[in-house]
Structure formats: structure tokens, C-alpha cells
Amino acid sequence: xxxxxxxxxxxxxxRKGFKAVRVNAVTGVSxxxxxxxxxxxxxxxxxxxxxxxxxxxxxVRPTSGSITLMGKAAASPASRTGVAYVSExxxxxxxxxxxxxxxxxxxxxxxxxxAAGAExxxxxxxxxxxxxxxxxxxxxxxxxxxxxNMACGLLGDPRLLIxxxxxxxxxxxxxxxxxxxxxxxxxEGRTLFFSTHxxxxxxxxxxxxxxxDGGKLRFTGSVASLLEKGTLGTEIVVPPLPGKLADELQAxxxxxxxxxxxxxxxxxxxxxxxxxxxxKLYDNGxxxxxxxxxxxxxxxxxxxxxxxxxxxxxxxxxDVNKVNDTNAENNNTGGADGKGGAK
Amino acid sequence: xxxxxxxxxxxxxxxxxxxxxxxxxxxxxVVLLLAMSFGDLSVMSRVQVMSDFGLATxxxxxxxxxxxxxxxxxxxxxxxxxxxxxxxKPVDRIQFIIGKFSGLFVTLALNFLLIALIFxxxxxxMVGRAPSPEIFSAVFLLMAEMSIIIAAAIMWSCFTTPTLAxxxxxxxxxxxxxxxxxTLSADVQExxxxxxxxxxxxxxxxxxxxxxxxxxxxxxxxxxxxxVLTAAVYGALYTALLLLFSSILFAxxxx
Numbered sequence: 001x002x003x004x005x006x007x008x009x010x011x012x013x014x015r016k017g018f019k020a021v022r023v024n025a026v027t028g029v030s031x032x033x034x035x036x037x038x039x040x041x042x043x044x045x046x047x048x049x050x051x052x053x054x055x056x057x058x059x060v061r062p063t064s065g066s067i068t069l070m071g072k073a074a075a076s077p078a079s080r081t082g083v084a085y086v087s088e089x090x091x092x093x094x095x096x097x098x099x100x101x102x103x104x105x106x107x108x109x110x111x112x113x114x115a116a117g118a119e120x121x122x123x124x125x126x127x128x129x130x131x132x133x134x135x136x137x138x139x140x141x142x143x144x145x146x147x148x149n150m151a152c153g154l155l156g157d158p159r160l161l162i163x164x165x166x167x168x169x170x171x172x173x174x175x176x177x178x179x180x181x182x183x184x185x186x187x188e189g190r191t192l193f194f195s196t197h198x199x200x201x202x203x204x205x206x207x208x209x210x211x212x213d214g215g216k217l218r219f220t221g222s223v224a225s226l227l228e229k230g231t232l233g234t235e236i237v238v239p240p241l242p243g244k245l246a247d248e249l250q251a252x253x254x255x256x257x258x259x260x261x262x263x264x265x266x267x268x269x270x271x272x273x274x275x276x277x278x279x280k281l282y283d284n285g286x287x288x289x290x291x292x293x294x295x296x297x298x299x300x301x302x303x304x305x306x307x308x309x310x311x312x313x314x315x316x317x318x319d320v321n322k323v324n325d326t327n328a329e330n331n332n333t334g335g336a337d338g339k340g341g342a343k
Numbered sequence: 344x345x346x347x348x349x350x351x352x353x354x355x356x357x358x359x360x361x362x363x364x365x366x367x368x369x370x371x372x373v374v375l376l377l378a379m380s381f382g383d384l385s386v387m388s389r390v391q392v393m394s395d396f397g398l399a400t401x402x403x404x405x406x407x408x409x410x411x412x413x414x415x416x417x418x419x420x421x422x423x424x425x426x427x428x429x430x431x432k433p434v435d436r437i438q439f440i441i442g443k444f445s446g447l448f449v450t451l452a453l454n455f456l457l458i459a460l461i462f463x464x465x466x467x468x469m470v471g472r473a474p475s476p477e478i479f480s481a482v483f484l485l486m487a488e489m490s491i492i493i494a495a496a497i498m499w500s501c502f503t504t505p506t507l508a509x510x511x512x513x514x515x516x517x518x519x520x521x522x523x524x525x526t527l528s529a530d531v532q533e534x535x536x537x538x539x540x541x542x543x544x545x546x547x548x549x550x551x552x553x554x555x556x557x558x559x560x561x562x563x564x565x566x567x568x569x570x571v572l573t574a575a576v577y578g579a580l581y582t583a584l585l586l587l588f589s590s591i592l593f594a595x596x597x598x
Contacts, residue, residue: 014597057431060597077435085431091424093353095360107349108432152428 003032003068004160004191005056010065012051012215024215025051028065031210031220033160033193038186040202040223041195042302043212049195050088052212053164057085070160081110084158088165090149092137098124099133102151109156123151128177143174150178161185163194167201179205199298211302230296233269237290238281240264245284249277267294346434347442354416354446363411364450367404371458374400375465390466394474395561397462398481401455405489408451410512413496416447417593418505426598437590440497444586447493452486480571481560487578488554492516494585501592518544519551549581 012026026048033039043049054060056067058074072079092101102120111119124130127147132140140148146166153161167175182205186192196202202209202223209226211219219226241249241264246256254277255267266281268274281288358364378396417440420426429439459482466474495515499508518525522545529541553574559566 054598059427059430061595077433079433080431081433083431085427087424087427089424091427093357093425093428095357096353100356104349104353105428105432108346108429108434110433 004035004070005033005193006068007031007052007056008066008068010052010055010062010067012048012055012060013063026055026062026212026215029212029215029217030065031217033191034208035159035191036189037207038182038192038205039194039208039210040206041193041210041212042197042199042202043195043218044197046214047212048215049212050164051215053085053162053193053195056162057083082157082159084109084153084155084161086149086153086161086163086166088168090142090145092145092148094136094138096137097133098129098135098137098140098148101137101148102155105152106155109158111156119155123154126154126181127151143170146170147174147177150181154181158190160191160193163192165195165197167196167198199302203298226301227295227298230298230301231270232294232296233267233272234274235292235294236266236268236277236281236288238264238266238286238288241286242284245280245286249280252277252280263289346438347445350429350434350439350442351445351449354443355449358412358416358447358450361412364408364454367407367411368454368457370407371400371404371461374403375461378462379465379469389470390472390474391561393462393466393469394478395557397459397466398478398485398557398560400462401458401482401485402488404454404458405451405485406492406513406516408454409447409489409492409496410509412450413447413493414500414505414508414512416443416500417497418500418508421500421596421598422505424598430598436594440586440590440593444490444494444497444582448486448490451489451493455482455486455489475560475563477556477560477563477566480566481556484554484556484571484574484578487575487582488551490582491519491549491551491578491585494582494589498585498589498592501589501596515548516551519549520555522548522550523552549577553577 007030009028009030010026011024011028014023014025015021016023029048029052041049041053051060055062056069056074058069058077058080061075067074069079070082093104096104099120102124103116106116106119107113121130124133127150129144129147129151132144137145137148146169150166153163167178170178179201182192182194186205186207192205194201206223208221209219209223210217211226219229237259239262240258241256246264249256249266253269253272255269257265257267259265266277268277278288374396378393378400381392381396420443426439430436459478463474463478492512492515496508496512499511499515503511525541525545525548529538529545532538532541556566556570558564
């Protein structure tokens with residue numbers, strides 16, 4: 001598939017204060033966006049999401065590395081043809097009315113003067129702002145301004161839409177409206193890339209996900225593969241184990257813990273043979289009380305510190321600390337899943 | 344060209360809807376009233392007093408406009424991040440700078456024409472004859488001077504805060520009017536280092552007195568042949584240089 005946005009080993013260092021102290025906002029991040037897919041961009045506050053998006057839009061220059069947008073260098077204005085950016089906060093000229101704002105945006109996006117009127121009506125209708133054309137932007141509530149922001153993003157038939165936390169501070173009806181819009185845009189074959197804190201949105205809307213933390217790439221790939229990473233194994237609940245069976249199972253690499261006085265929980269990591277474990281239990285006359293897949297919530301996976309790594313460690317049966325070290329090295333050299341993982 | 348036009352029109356709308364503009368026009372109206380009453384008190388003729396006041400008012404309002412609106416026109420855009428809405432579209436930063444400059448310059452030019460018209464009507468009504476046509480040359484040169492000041496305000500806004508940009512623009516205006524004094528100081532300097540600095544300043548700073556033909560207009564003295572055209576070309580080149588420098592600075596700026 002074509003890469004519509006390609007970020008190659010970018011680093012951004014800011015100089016802060018009088019002493020020009022170095023602040024690494026983004027370090028060695030590489031990933032690509034496949035055309036026609038919806039990609040979520042997640043990470044805690046200060047992870048470097050907005051800086052990365054700004055670099056992609058040519059608002060901020062990377063200290064090193066390169067970015068191509070629609071096949072052209074991101075610094076070139078031509079790369080932004082067919083690209084829409086919706087910022088986290090709506091930044092509008094307060095002296096303009098709603099229709100003037102959309103009209104101005106449409107003309108800048110390359111919509112001809114003859115078609116601008118119809119295009120403005122179309123996008124205002126899409127965000128349910130019809131009837132407010134004459135209102136001054138400054139008189140709109142924050143939610144309505146965000147809708148107007150979205151309307152400006154929909155102008156000119158963009159192939160790629162980049163949203164920076166588009167749903168922050170929105171009321172439930174507006175969130176619903178935005179989610180529906182995202183799905184509709186995705187169904188139309190457009191590429192969507194949006195940063196968010198709301199993991200529900202990722203699961204509900206996105207096909208791919210890019211995870212950033214501390215300015216470094218932690219994961220890039222499909223949402224399904226991320227959730228797969230969160231699969232810890234199979235949990236078997238059994239009655240108390242006879243003799244030294246518990247020790248034997250632990251020696252086999254299984255996690256055995258006593259959940260209550262008459263129940264023992266055995267966690268079989270995904271790499272271990274579940275059937276072999278069940279056979280061993282059966283041979284010792286132990287019958288399962290319950291058996292179920294154990295997964296880590298997406299929230300823990302993304303924001304739970306080293307949980308992506310921990311999940312790997314549990315699944316691989318390796319030392320979590322060793323995995324963390326390895327991943328840290330991978331992130332420094334361009335990411336474990338590396339460049340173009342979301343492609 | 345289309346993008347520059349769009350940015351210029353938007354800037355024009357922004358400035359004409361700005362209350363600061365009307366406050367500046369109010370100042371001009373007050374000065375007009377004062378000029379009308381001072382005409383009888385002065386040893387000069389009423390036409391001379393009013394012409395002098397008229398041109399001084401235009402110079403003052405132009406400066407106020409360039410400083411208070413000019414600095415805000417880019418500085419506030421960067422601070423309020425409204426610039427995102429424009430630069431995230433296929434817009435080159437140089438187009439944005441030139442569009443901003445053009446919008447503000449048109450506002451200033453219309454403002455000057457309005458004040459000039461009011462003064463000419465007032466003079467004609469009060470003394471029964473129109474002032475010297477040279478007054479239009481003086482207004483034209485004031486516009487050329489102000490185009491330099493607006494471009495300077497935009498340039499300072501590219502790399503500093505609006506407050507500092509305003510201070511720098513005012514200083515630039517004052518230093519530009521003192522350029523002849525800088526040359527005189529350089530001539531009498533014995534320290535070669537200071538002399539070199541003063542000579543560099545003389546060439547780097549614009550000579551804004553070059554645009555001042557107020558004395559000739561007020562006293563009916565002739566203006567040297569080709570002076571208006573030379574000054575206009577000088578103003579245009581200096582403005583273009585400042586805009587080019589602004590564009591380079593702005594292109595490198597993280598927003």
C-alpha cells in the first residue's frame with residue numbers, strides 16, 4: 001500500500017529558557033501511514049504527539065530526520081495539497097463570521113470561488129452548523145467552534161485528514177457526531193490520523209495505532225496486533241493442587257497462585273502448551289473449575305508504564321527487565337516495530 | 344498571487360474591524376479641530392498651519408497604525424495560533440508575509456487618503472482655495488515611509504514578542520529620522536571602531552527624512568526634480584528587502 005505520510009527517524013530538540021536548556025520533544029521516531037486507513041495516535045501528555053503532527057504539517061522543523069507528506073517533503077507547501085489539519089483548539093479569526101471563516105478556508109484549500117458557496121454549505125451541514133452562518137466566530141461556544149474547526153478540515157475533498165485531539169472537551173452528542181463522521185470519512189477511502197487520549201475511540205474507530213511515550217515510539221501496527229500483545233495467556237481455575245504439582249507447573253514456566261482457600265489460579269502464557277498443562281492436571285486427577293483467556297486492558301497496555309513490554313515478557317517467558325532494556329534500545333534506533341509498522 | 348490576495352483581503356477586514364483604527368482616526372479628528380483653531384493664532388497663514396498639521400497628523404496616525412496594528416497583524420497571529428489555519432493549507436510563508444503586508448498597507452493608504460481628503464476639504468472651506476498640489480506628493484511619500492515602518496513591524500514580529508516588536512519598531516522609526524545625524528557623528532568620530540559602527544548604521548538604517556517634504560509643501564518651496572520618484576523607489580526597495588528578510592526569518596520559525 002502507498003505511504004501517504006512517511007516519518008523517518010525524526011528528532012526535535014527545543015531550547016528552553018535563557019540558558020537554552022535542551023528539551024528532547026521527539027527522539028528518533030519513524031512510522032508511516034498507509035493510504036485509506038484510520039490510524040490512532042496515542043500517548044500520555046507530553047509524549048510528543050502534537051510536536052510530531054506539527055512537524056508533519058510543516059509548522060515545526062525537525063532537528064533531524066525527514067518527513068514526506070503525499071510524496072513530497074513536508075516543508076514544501078505543495079505537500080499540504082489534499083491534506084486537512086484540525087487542531088486541538090479551534091484557532092479562528094475572531095473578526096470573521098462562520099460563513100466568512102469557512103469561505104476563507106475553502107479558498108485557501110484551493111476551492112474555486114464559484115464552487116466555494118456550495119462547498120461551505122456542504123461542510124456546515126455535515127457538522128450540523130447550518131443556520132449559524134452569520135454568527136461571529138467569537139460568539140460560538142467551544143463545542144460549536146470545534147465543529148466549525150472540523151468543517152474547515154472537511155473542505156476541498158482532502159485525501160488525508162490529521163486531527164490533533166479533535167474530541168477533547170466535546171459533549172456526548174458532538175462526540176457521537178465526530179465518530180460517525182470519522183467512520184464515514186474512512187468508508188469513503190480517506191486516510192485519517194488522529195491523536196487522542198480516549199482509548200474507546202481507538203477501539204471503536206481505528207484500524208492502526210501509533211503509540212508514543214516520552215518522545216519515543218513504543219508501538220506501531222494494527223489495533224488488533226496491539227490487543228494481541230495484551231493477551232497474557234489462558235487462566236485456569238482449579239481446586240487446590242495435590243502434592244508437588246504446583247512446583248512442577250511452576251518449573252514448566254506457568255504462573256500458579258492461590259486465589260482463595262479452595263481455588264488455585266494457573267496462568268498459561270500464550271507460548272506454553274495449554275493442552276500439555278490440561279493433560280498434567282487430568283493425570284493428577286484435577287479438574288478445571290473455569291478456563292478463560294486473560295488479556296490486559298488497552299488502557300494498561302498503553303498507559304501502564306512498561307506493560308507493552310511486560311506483556312511481551314510474559315508471552316515470551318523472558319525477563320521483563322531484559323525486554324524493557326531491549327525495547328529501549330530499539331526505540332533509540334528507530335523502534336522495535338520500526339519504520340512503517342502501520343503501513 | 345491568489346493566496347496573497349486572500350490573505351491581504353482578510354488582513355484588510357481584520358484591520359478595518361479593529362477598534363484601534365477608529366481610535367487613531369479619532370486622534371486625527373481632534374488634531375484637525377485643533378489645527379482649525381490654531382490657524383488664527385499662528386504667524387503663518389491658515390493654509391500653512393493646516394497643511395502642516397495635516398501632514399503631521401498623517402505621519403503620527405501612520406506610525407500608530409504601523410506599530411499597534413502592524414505588530415499585532417503578525418505577532419498576534421503567532422501568539423493566538425490563527426496562523427495555523429492558513430499555513431496548514433498549501434500556502435507558502437512568503438505569500439503569507441506579503442499578503443499580511445499588503446492588507447495592512449491598503450488600510451493605511453485608505454486611512455491617509457481619508458485624512459487628506461478631510462484636511463483638503465477643511466482648508467478649501469475655510470480659506471476659499473485649495474492647498475498646493477504638492478500636498479499629494481507629500482502624502483505619497485508618507486505612504487512610502489510607512490510601508491517601510493509596516494515592513495519593519497512585521498520583521499520584528501517574526502522573532503520577538505509583540506511588546507518588544509512595538510518598541511523596536513518605534514526605535515527604528517526614530518533612528519531612521521536621525522540617520523543624517525548618524526552620518527554627522529561618524530564624520531567627527533576619531534575612534535575607528537565607533538566610526539565603522541556608525542557608518543554601518545547609516546547604511547543599514549533607512550533615511551526616513553528622505554521622505555519628508557513637509558517644509559517645502561507648507562512654505563511653497565520647490566521639491567527637487569525626480570525627488571519624489573527616487574524616494575518612492577528607495578522606499579519600495581527598502582520595503583522589499585525587509586519583507587524578504589522577514590520571510591526568511593518566518594520560514595525558519597517554529598510555530
